[in-house]
Amino acid sequence: MRTALTSLTLRGRCLVAAGATLLGLGALLGERPLVQIAVFVLALPLVSAVAVARQRFRxxxxxxxxxxxxxxxxxxxxxxxxxxxxxxxxxxxxxxxxxxxxxxxxxxxxxxxxxxxxxxxxxxxxxxxxxxxxxxxxxxxxxxxxxxxxxxxxxxxxxxxxxxxPRVRPLGPGGPGGGHGGGGEGARRSIAVHGEDDVSTRAYRHGDDLRKVHWRATARTGELMVRLEERPWRAQAALLLDTRTRAHLLTRAAGPGPVAGGAVPGPPGDPTPPQDSLEWLVEAAASIGTALARRGAALRVVTTAGELTPTAPDGGRAAPAARAALGPGELLDRLATLGPGRGTGLGPAAELLHRVAGEGPVVALLGAVGPDDLTELVAARSGPSADVAVLLDVASWSDPGARSKRGLSATARAALAAQLEQSATLLRGAGWQVVVADSSRTVEAVWGDLAPASAGVRGGGVLGVPA
Structure with a gap:
């Protein structure tokens, strides 16, 4: 009886209520026909429930x-x-x-x-x-x-x-070392030559290791000079992803499709633009990482929550560095579930990057960072200007119509703009190539603005930021 009552649909419950009402009226008025109709009405759902309960199926x-x-x-x-x-x-x-x-x-x-x-x-x-x-x-x-x-x-x-x-955008021949052949495991860029007298040097930059100071060149030029060493070019590369919650403006994931309450800001012609700055960063990591891996680079990916490592199909018999390198498919699988983290600074990520990146180029995808956040990163990556930083203008994702977790006032926008300019200046002074990305720019456009490392910083300023 309990199963039958819980299996009743709305129509069945209404029929039972009607039958009970007729039964009460028939008993009250002494009308036998009403009682007979009520019994039939009450019996019909019960018979149906028994019939449905007895059905067997596989x-x-x-x-x-x-x-x-x-x-x-x-x-x-x-x-x-x-x-x-x-x-x-x-x-x-x-x-x-x-x-x-x-x-x-x-x-x-x-x-x-x-x-x-x-x-x-x-x-x-x-x-x-x-x-x-x-x-x-x-x-x-x-x-x-x-x-x-x-x-x-x-x-x-x-x-x-x-x-x-994440989407993988088709990138052109730009980027670090782009358009210079296929590269591979043995592809290297020779900066230094043999011999102490002929070693290549450059001017000292903030964050350089003092142990690399070339004292003979310093005495000859009267300016502090550091030694340039041979560094691999495309044999190894690393991505640094700033996934801290405090570094992004995140939208509320309220179901499929565009963010409820308005259109998502994005570049013209993109039907499904990234809904927030973190999604743009993940999409950029997928596109740039895939491009570097297809050029033959052993790709390492470091986030502010730790390193992304693949599963070991060989049972862990390969070398640790080989096991940690991500292929294009493994990169996408790991980025599929990457979300915001609770980290407060870039210090732990910079320390981990220093251990795993080796001498290859680094592409840092950074959210809202200030000069204090970049101190340890700059110190960990001293040397020739082979590293690239993409700074996100997170304020552009808070345009009217996009429902974000936190709004931005005019004062907050001005503070973020000043912080962005200071961070770009600091990275430029340390020899990094810098490009600024906002919600209206595609990953392809940002990649095209990244000149090869051998070309230096275009126009003597920061790419995307006036000098």
Whole structure:
């Protein structure tokens, strides 16, 4: 009786209420026909509940997700195949597929009288509006009687994975060392020559290691000079990602599609722009990291929460450096679930970067940072100007129409602009190439502004910032 009552639909509950009312009126007025009608009305939902409860079925479910790894902003198609594994013909089945809220509404299907051993194929699409690892399913099946009075619901345990990875933008031949051949494991840039008298030197910059001071050249020129050593060019590269919550303006993830309450600021012509500065940073890391890895670089990725490392398919027999290097596919898989962290400064990340980056070039993707945040980073990366910094103008993601966690006043915007200018000046003085990115700029445009390291800083100033 308890199962029957809990299985009643809204129509069934209304019918039971009507039957109870008729029964009460018939007993009160002494009208036997009303009592007879009430008994019939009350018996109908109970008979339907017993009939539905006695139904036996065996269902097989199979999902095919194409593709199983989809870039953010694109859709994936799912083929849902339901097989009647019973020897009897199925009745009326109402099917609904459980989906995470980020992928859109859960689709529903109706399958009626599916023959034994027959398969019904149904297709639906999911919108990969947000990065992450998701699971499609399980399938929920509802059995309903012909009158719609009683339903029985059961859920399976099956499911299929779907990974929404960052978009990889097609980058041109710019960037550090871009457009100079394929590179590879043996590609190196020779800066120093053999012999103490012929060693290459340059002027001392803030943050340089004093142990590299070349005293003979200093005495000859009257200016503090440091020694340039041979450094690998494309054999190794590193990315530094500033994922601190305090360094970004983050939107509220309230479901698939654009941010509720207004349009997301972005470059013209982009139908699915990054919804906040962190998403832009992740997309830039995916695009730049993929480009460097395809050029033959052993890529290491450091975030403010630690290093991103791949799984070891060889069981951990490879060298530690080789195990930590990320390929293009592994990079996208790790970035798919990368979120904001609770770090307060860049010190731990700079120390880790100093250990893993070696002598290869570094591309630092930084949020709202000040000169105090950059002190340890500059000290950890002294030497020739092979490193690149992309500074995000996070204030541009707080334009009207984008609902962010925290708004920006005019005073806050001015403070962020001044901090951005100071940080760019500090990095330029330490020999870094610098480019500023805001919500209206694409990753391709920023990459094109990065001159090869051999070309130096374009125009004698900071790329994207007036000198």
């Amino acid at each position: 269902v097989g479910v199979r999902r095919t997700v194409s593709p199983s790894r989809v870039p953010r902003g694109q859709d994936a198609e799912v083929l849902l195949e339901v097989t009647n594994a019973d020897r009897r013909t199925g009745r009326l089945w109402l099917l609904s597929e459980h989906l995470p809220p980020e992928l859109g509404r859960s689709p529903s299907f109706v399958v009626e009288r599916l023959p034994a051993a027959a398969t019904a194929g149904m297709r639906y699409r999911v919108a990969g509006a947000r990065r992450g690892r998701f699971r499609l399913g399980p399938l929920r099946l509802r059995l309903v009687d012909p009158f719609g009075l009683v339903q029985r619901t059961t859920s399976g345990t099956d499911g299929a994975p779907l990974v929404v990875v």
